[in-house]
Amino acid sequence: MALRVYNTLSGKKEEFQPLVPGKVGMYVCGVTVYDYCHIGHARANIVFDIVYRYLQYSNYDVTYVRNYTDVDDKIIARANERGISSQELSEEFIRAFDEDMAALGLRKPTHEPKATAHIAQIIALVEQLIHKGMAYEAAGDVYYSVDKFPSYLKLSKRNMEEMQAGARIASGELKRNPMDFALWKTAKPDEPSWESPWGAGRPGWHIECSAMSSSLLGSTFDIHGGGRDLIFPHHENEIAQSEGASGKPFVKYWLHNGFVNINQEKMSKSLGNFFTIRDILKSYDPEVVRFFNLTAHYRSPIDFSDQNLEESRLGLTRFYEALAQLEIALSRSDADAEQGSVPESLAEPVERLAQLEERFRTAMDDDFNTAQAIGHMFDAVRAINRILAEESNLHGQLQGILGKGRDDLLRLGEVLGLFGSDPAAWLTRSAHEGLADAGLREAEIAALIAERRDARANRDFARSDQIRDDLAAKGIQLLDSAEGTTWKMK
RNA sequence: GGCUCCGUCGCCAAGUGGUAAGGCAGAGGUCUGCAAAAUCUCCAUCCCCGGUUCGAAUCCGGGCGGAGCCUCCA
Numbered sequence: 001m002a003l004r005v006y007n008t009l010s011g012k013k014e015e016f017q018p019l020v021p022g023k024v025g026m027y028v029c030g031v032t033v034y035d036y037c038h039i040g041h042a043r044a045n046i047v048f049d050i051v052y053r054y055l056q057y058s059n060y061d062v063t064y065v066r067n068y069t070d071v072d073d074k075i076i077a078r079a080n081e082r083g084i085s086s087q088e089l090s091e092e093f094i095r096a097f098d099e100d101m102a103a104l105g106l107r108k109p110t111h112e113p114k115a116t117a118h119i120a121q122i123i124a125l126v127e128q129l130i131h132k133g134m135a136y137e138a139a140g141d142v143y144y145s146v147d148k149f150p151s152y153l154k155l156s157k158r159n160m161e162e163m164q165a166g167a168r169i170a171s172g173e174l175k176r177n178p179m180d181f182a183l184w185k186t187a188k189p190d191e192p193s194w195e196s197p198w199g200a201g202r203p204g205w206h207i208e209c210s211a212m213s214s215s216l217l218g219s220t221f222d223i224h225g226g227g228r229d230l231i232f233p234h235h236e237n238e239i240a241q242s243e244g245a246s247g248k249p250f251v252k253y254w255l256h257n258g259f260v261n262i263n264q265e266k267m268s269k270s271l272g273n274f275f276t277i278r279d280i281l282k283s284y285d286p287e288v289v290r291f292f293n294l295t296a297h298y299r300s301p302i303d304f305s306d307q308n309l310e311e312s313r314l315g316l317t318r319f320y321e322a323l324a325q326l327e328i329a330l331s332r333s334d335a336d337a338e339q340g341s342v343p344e345s346l347a348e349p350v351e352r353l354a355q356l357e358e359r360f361r362t363a364m365d366d367d368f369n370t371a372q373a374i375g376h377m378f379d380a381v382r383a384i385n386r387i388l389a390e391e392s393n394l395h396g397q398l399q400g401i402l403g404k405g406r407d408d409l410l411r412l413g414e415v416l417g418l419f420g421s422d423p424a425a426w427l428t429r430s431a432h433e434g435l436a437d438a439g440l441r442e443a444e445i446a447a448l449i450a451e452r453r454d455a456r457a458n459r460d461f462a463r464s465d466q467i468r469d470d471l472a473a474k475g476i477q478l479l480d481s482a483e484g485t486t487w488k489m490k
Numbered sequence: 491g492g493c494u495c496c497g498u499c500g501c502c503a504a505g506u507g508g509u510a511a512g513g514c515a516g517a518g519g520u521c522u523g524c525a526a527a528a529u530c531u532c533c534a535u536c537c538c539c540g541g542u543u544c545g546a547a548u549c550c551g552g553g554c555g556g557a558g559c560c561u562c563c564a
Contacts (some may be wrong), residue, residue, distance in 0.1 A: 031564080044564035074562070158560070162492050166560065205562090227564030228494090232562090257564070259557090260494090266558080295513075296503065301496085301557070311502060311514050312492095318513080321527075346511095363504090372504050375512035382529085389521085390530050461523060468525070478525055488526095 003058065003365045005223075006299060008231060009155055009252040018222045019252065024055050024062045027213040027251075029230055030112070033093035034078045036276040037100050039289075039304055040260045040267060044227045046290055047257040047298040049106045049366075049417060051225065054248065054364050057415045064109040065216045067209060068094050070116050070204050072165055076191055081309055086192045100277040104286050105417050111216050119194045122203045122211040126183045126196075134244040138174035140186025140199045146179045149240045154256060156232035165428040181237055183207045191420030206237040210245070213238075219246035225255040245402035258301045267304070274305070284309055285430065291316045292416055294370040315378075315428060316418070318408075322381040324423035326406050328483070329388055340390035342397055346390060352357075353405040356380045360412050370416060380409055431488040440474060449478065449485050 003016040018024050028048045031041055033216040048066075055062045070090035080090040094114075115122075126142050129135035134148045145150045146160075153160060160179065167178035182204035187193030213221065220243065226235065235254065242250040257266040259266070280289060292312035296302045342350055356376060362477075363372035384405055391398055413419030421429075435442065448467050455463040468478050477490045 029564080034560090038564080040564045042564085047564090072562095156493080156559080158493060161562070166492090168561095229559070229563055230496090232559070233561095259564075264557095268563090299495095300503090300504065304504085307514095308502060315513055325528085369504070372511070378512050385528055386530090456523080459523075465524065472526090477526060480522080481527080484506085490526095 004367055005253050005255060006367045007252075008256050011157075014253070016253065018060065019023075019220060022059070022061055024223065025065075025139070025217040026052065026055070026223040026225070027065045027209070027217060027221065028109075028224070029209060029226040029234065030067045030069065031093075031097055032072050032074060033090045033097060034072070034075040035093065036096055036278055038267065039275050039277060040227065042100070042104060042277050042280075042289065043260050043302070044225075044257050044295050045101060046104060046293045046417075048225045048255075050294065050298075050370060051109060051223070051368060052109070053254065053417065054368060054414050057250060060330050061334055062110070063217060065111045065113065065213060066109040067212050068097070068112060068114045069093065069205070069208055070114050071192060071208075072205060076127060080190070081393070090116075100281075102275065102285050103281055105420065107417075109297055113212045113216065113321075115203065115212070116192075117204070118208065118211050118215060121215050122207050123184075123194075123196050125211050125214070125241065129183065129241065132244065134240075135183055137198050138175065139184055140201060141174065142184035142198055142204075143173075143175050143180040144237070144240060144244070145176060146240065147177055149244050150244075152179075152240050153236060155236050155239055157432075158232065175452045180247055182205065183231065204464075206234055207241055209234070210237050210241040214242060214246070219250070220248050221251060224251040224254060224255045227259070228256045228258060231256060231433075253481065257298045261303045264303055284313070285316075285433070287418060287421070287426075288313045288316055293373075294418075295374060297371055298368060313430075315374075317427070319381055319413075319419060319422075320426045320430075322384050323406065323409070323419065324427055325388055326384055326402060327423060327458045329394055330403060330406065342401070343390070346387055346398075349386045350401055352383040353380055353387075353401065353408075356405070356408050357412060360415075364415070373412075373416070377409065377412065380405060384409075410463055427488070431486075432443045433473070434489045439474065445471065445476060445487055449487065452478075453485065 004013045005016050006013045026048075028044075031037060038230050045066075048064075052064045068090070071086065075086050079086045082089065101222045113451055126135065129144065130137065130142065133145075135144050137144055137397075153163070164178055169175050169178050173182075182317060184196060184198055184201050184207070185204055186198065187200040187202060191202065193202050213224070223237065224238075231254075239250050261267060262275070265273060266277070267273055288309060289312075292309055293302065294302075295312060295315070302308075356379075359376040359379075363369045363376060366372070384402065387398060387402060394402060410419055432442070448471060452464050452467040455467070471478060471487070472490070473489050475485050479488065
């Protein structure tokens with residue numbers, strides 16, 4: 001089955017056919033670097049990280065471009081507040097962005113261009129638009145003339161008359177049409193600026209993406225992504241600029257991810273429910289954050305709440321516990337054990353395990369349906385646990401089946417950026433999180449476990465159970481097994 | 491007002507014409523000294539009302555409820 005993607009431009013799912021067979025050019029709008037990234041940025045970047053990974057998994061040669069917009073009104077304003085240069089500010093937050101994305105386990109794009117490193121291309125593009133009559137200069141500013149681009153608003157499917165009714169021209173702007181937008185802004189005092197045919201100035205928002213994408217991917221490429229909120233005006237304007245200049249279709253498939261809500265409310269600074277990635281990673285494992293993002297479809301809104309994150313933590317724990325048990329069973333099993341056939345009772349889980357990859361692909365081929373893909377992976381976990389529950393001593397054939405199951409799970413998990421940690425280590429780390437809140441130290445727990453072990457050996461179950469209940473009251477769950485007793489936070 | 495979109499089990503969430511994935515929570519069984527984990531079994535007819543169809547959660551119309559965009563925004 002072939003990959004199908006939902007294209008915002010057509011409003012429906014389409015079969016994905018790259019311009020050049022086997023190769024994909026993909027551009028995703030990065031961030032304007034003037035502050036720390038919030039969890040909405042995390043979602044967008046995780047979503048397109050998955051797109052990138054899945055295309056690579058599907059054997060495409062992908063060129064992934066994600067830009068930094070490092071010249072902008074907000075950067076200038078923030079830099080002035082702090083009394084530093086725009087460049088210092090943007091460099092600081094580019095570093096922060098890189099750290100955040102690395103923490104979230106994102107694969108590095110092929111190219112991460114900066115707007116300020118493409119001023120020459122931007123100026124050339126603006127000149128071209130003026131030359132073609134699509135743009136005009138006015139007092140050092142250059143504006144795009146939306147009236148010259150008949151298919152303007154084709155992406156956002158809005159109505160020009162009504163948009164115009166609501167639009168206003170800010171004082172000092174010399175627009176012919178209120179919907180016209182700036183390609184180049186004349187420099188005000190104390191602003192970063194570059195020399196141009198229209199005097200010193202700087203690029204407007206939107207033009208940098210047109211310039212960088214065409215520089216790195218050509219005038220037509222396959223996928224352009226970003227958050228829904230970028231559809232208008234940002235992406236609409238990119239289309240107008242790029243197609244206006246080249247006369248060729250800009251992008252074949254437009255992909256947009258849904259929003260992040262906080263406790264069912266829109267995330268916004270005014271509501272005070274704004275979380276940076278750094279804030280969240282203080283409380284939650286990055287892999288939990290990623291897992292949470294992938295349990296819903298990328299186009300749907302997701303609700304960021306403690307309860308939902310907690311559920312994701314439990315879900316991810318289920319995977320790691322199964323993987324940890326699998327490691328133990330596989331290491332313990334005897335390679336020389338006599339070959340045995342798979343018992344009839346395990347035919348179904350064995351079959352389910354065998355189908356994992358095919359099901360995963362079918363789900364992901366359907367517009368990157370990670371929620372369904374994870375559902376299939378949970379099925380595989382149950383199949384693994386079932387086999388382990390029934391056959392603690394793996395014979396040759398089952399060993400091979402489970403070994404392949406483990407490999408499949410890890411390989412497909414990697415396509416989603418999951419299960420990359422050593423299972424035992426992840427579980428230990430997870431167990432220790434929150435330990436301080438419980439007011440306990442590991443050594444104390446270990447001592448109590450030892451005391452309980454002795455009590456149990458003496459069949460003093462009253463004492464044994466008391467220890468367990470006391471710890472349970474503090475949120476510590478003891479887990480007895482043949483290998484001894486471990487613990488975790490409930 | 492215009493344009494998008496959503497309303498599926500207690501909660502989260504897939505499914506968009508062929509008879510409701512999965513996770514969490516819950517009930518019961520197995521395992522266990524007892525538990526936990528694991529496993530097995532059970533647990534929804536899809537906001538409401540019409541219509542199209544052999545057949546609809548899925549399509550159409552009308553309600554009701556919710557969200558987003560239209561200004562910077564992932």
